[in-house]
Each structure stands twice: as C-alpha cells, then as structure tokens.
Amino acid sequence: MRVLLLAPMLATALFASPAFAATIEVTIDKLVFSPASAQAKVGDTIEWTNNDILAHTATVKGGWDVMIPAKSKGKVTLTAAGAVDYFCRFHPNMKAHVDVAP
C-alpha cells in the first residue's frame, strides 16, 4: 500500500523537477513578439501564439524556420545553446531574441 502511494508521488516529483524541459510562451500581437527577449535551456520548447490575422514565421538565419499561421500556433524545441536572434521572414522588422543555456 505504501509503495503504491509512493510511486505516483515520486513520478510527480521527477516531472516537476526543473531539470525537465519547459515551454516558453511567446505571443505575437500586431506584428510584435512578446516577450521580445526570453531565457531558455537546451531541450526547452518555444511556443508562439499568433493573434494576428497574418501568417508569421520565427526564423533564424542558418537555423530554424517555424511557420506560425494566422490565429494559430507554432513551436520549436531548442537543441543548441547560445544567443539566438530570430525574425519573421514575411515581416523582417519583427525581431526577437532568446538566450539558450546549455
């Protein structure tokens, strides 16, 4: 009985641990990424929520290129550490930044 109780508790503790990947939420509203700068770790996922009536992308030169359709979402899992500047290919004046820790 005690073992049975312990198992789910242990699982909860493990999955709640900060060592596990997090999701960083970024919103797009009227052609602005918010927050414009975010902190993340390798393994984390960035998820963009596009509130605009236009399609956007989150694009890194020589890196990822995520389509974020109008009134929809897009995401990417971060696989490399470093400071990353991304922009929207369709609206190159839309820019944001993410610091990816190892």
Place this chain on the structure above:
Amino acid sequence: MFMRSTATLAALFLVSTAPLAPAAEKPTDPQIAHIAYTAGTIDIEAAKLAIKKSKNKEIVDFAKDMERDHAAVNKQALDLVKKLKVTPEDNGTSKALTKAAKEEHAKLAKLNGAAFDKAYIENEVAYHKQVDSALETLLIPSASNAELKSLLETGLKIFQGHEQHAEHVAGMLK
C-alpha cells in the same frame, strides 16, 4: 483639419492630374471601408506585376508578402462589412487612388530588370507612406464603428511594417 487632410491625400495621389473635389465632410464608414479595400487591392495588383516581372529574389519575396498580407487584411475587411451589413461606397478618394494606380501600373509595365525593381520598390515605399498617413490623419479618426476603427489600426501597424520592409529592400538595391 479634416479638409486639409483630404486635400493632402488628394494631392498625394494626384500629382499632375485634375484635382479631386474636396469632400464636404469626413468620410463615412461605408466610404472608409471602400477606400481601405481599394488601397489593398491596388497593392495586390502591383505585387502580382512584380512577381511576374522581377528576377530579383528580394523583390519577389517582398511582393509575395504584400500579396499575402493585403489579401488577409482585405478578407477581414470584407468579413467585417458583411457582419456590420455595410455596403462599401465608392467615393472621390477611392477613384483618385484607382486612377493614380492605373497610371503607375502602366509606367511599371513598360520597365524591365533593375529599372523595374527600382521603380516598383520606390513606389511601394511612397505608396505605403501615403496610405499610412491617410490612415493616421483621416481614416482612423473618421471611423465611427469601433470594429472598423480597430481593423484600420491593425492595418496601420501592418502597413508601417511594410513601409520599413520596402525601405530595407530599396536600400539593398542601391
């Protein structure tokens, strides 16, 4: 104030042709909807011409962005006027816009290669400046329906982005 804005708008679009009769009063919502939709259609037509004619990737990409965004905004505008049961109403500003656009289109159609690219992108910079200014000083302040005003404000943000994008592309051609 309003008369001056209308006159400015008319002056911007009608460089050398007969002056637009100044509107006696500020545009109504059905007229504003018509002006906004017309302005979008004009840029879509210019974009189609650029996609067909240009060999420059930056220009073609920019034109595709214009086609995509203005189609999206115009679709919202159509959905909104349908919802509000408003019939867009033709007016002097729309007519002036269309007339100026036809002349510009004819001018661009005769150009090729780098000359076309330069003329297209410079016109895009100027055109978005004009439209943004008209939105800011005339159309947004005159709109009485809140949803229409909100859509115009969203449009302004989008078109200001286009203006910056066009300036960037124009800078790259030099």
